[in-house]
Amino acid sequence: xxxxxxxxxxxxxxxxxxxxxxxxxxxxxxxxxxxxxxxxxxxxxxxxxxxxxxxxxxxxxxxxxxxxxxxxxxxxxxxxxxxxxxxxxxxxxxxxxxxxxxxxxxxxxxxxxxxxxxxxxxxxxxxxxxxxxxxxxxxxxxxxxxxxxxxxxxxxxx
Amino acid sequence: xxxxxxxxxxxxxxxxxxxxxxxxxxxxxxxxxxxxxxxxxxxxxxxxxxxxxxxxxxxxxxxxxxxxxxxxxxxxxxxxxxxxxxxxxx
Numbered sequence: 001x002x003x004x005x006x007x008x009x010x011x012x013x014x015x016x017x018x019x020x021x022x023x024x025x026x027x028x029x030x031x032x033x034x035x036x037x038x039x040x041x042x043x044x045x046x047x048x049x050x051x052x053x054x055x056x057x058x059x060x061x062x063x064x065x066x067x068x069x070x071x072x073x074x075x076x077x078x079x080x081x082x083x084x085x086x087x088x089x090x091x092x093x094x095x096x097x098x099x100x101x102x103x104x105x106x107x108x109x110x111x112x113x114x115x116x117x118x119x120x121x122x123x124x125x126x127x128x129x130x131x132x133x134x135x136x137x138x139x140x141x142x143x144x145x146x147x148x149x150x151x152x153x154x155x156x157x158x
Numbered sequence: 159x160x161x162x163x164x165x166x167x168x169x170x171x172x173x174x175x176x177x178x179x180x181x182x183x184x185x186x187x188x189x190x191x192x193x194x195x196x197x198x199x200x201x202x203x204x205x206x207x208x209x210x211x212x213x214x215x216x217x218x219x220x221x222x223x224x225x226x227x228x229x230x231x232x233x234x235x236x237x238x239x240x241x242x243x244x245x246x247x248x
Contacts, residue, residue, distance in 0.1 A: 051183060054190030062193060062225070084225070093225075106226055119227055121186060122179075 045142045048122050052102055053149050064154050071129045078129040097127040177210050178232050195228050
């Protein structure tokens with residue numbers, strides 16, 4: 001009787017040990033995957049920040065005159081407007097964040113601007129823009145990271 | 159069997175999404191760095207070393223104007239109904 005009991009305890013001990021090892025292995029794999037995901041997400045966010053900021057900077061620099069760049073607020077969203085003229089017709093490029101996507105839309109001035117019609121460029125949670133003394137301020141938020149960049153708007157008409 | 163098929167479809171859809179995302183980022187990055195949009199799809203693929211399954215996907219790259227984001231269309235070849243146009247207006 002005692003011998004049988006000892007055998008059962010032996011089996012149970014080994015079983016518990018194997019279960020414990022399996023749980024530890026799974027928890028290590030889970031923790032590793034979480035760390036990898038967080039690192040990859042941070043890298044992706046940094047890349048999105050850089051691309052979004054550089055893209056808008058380049059857009060602005062190609063139409064750097066202060067009277068070509070305006071910021072308006074439509075339905076609670078800050079919208080960067082870049083005004084241009086082609087073949088004596090006025091167009092405006094709208095850059096804004098809608099539905100957590102940085103969007104761009106180029107339409108003639110005689111057409112109405114619809115936020116949802118813009119082309120989604122890349123995921124950005126929030127974009128706040130202001131122009132103060134010919135200084136354009138862009139504040140991006142992606143996830144829990146926020147970054148601000150300033151662009152000086154030079155000159156008058158292009 | 160249906161689950162395996164669904165999983166495969168989902169994987170292909172993910173690949174399509176990733177390809178779209180990467181192409182758009184590459185176009186934006188080129189514009190941000192060089193002040194111009196890439197002149198062709200080959201330029202993006204060569205410059206950013208992008209590889210994709212050409213038997214499964216077809217990519218159309220259409221330039222409208224020098225200051226406009228090009229139209230990028232990724233088409234899943236198998237099952238022609240699954241066509242997604244990236245540019246919502248055109």
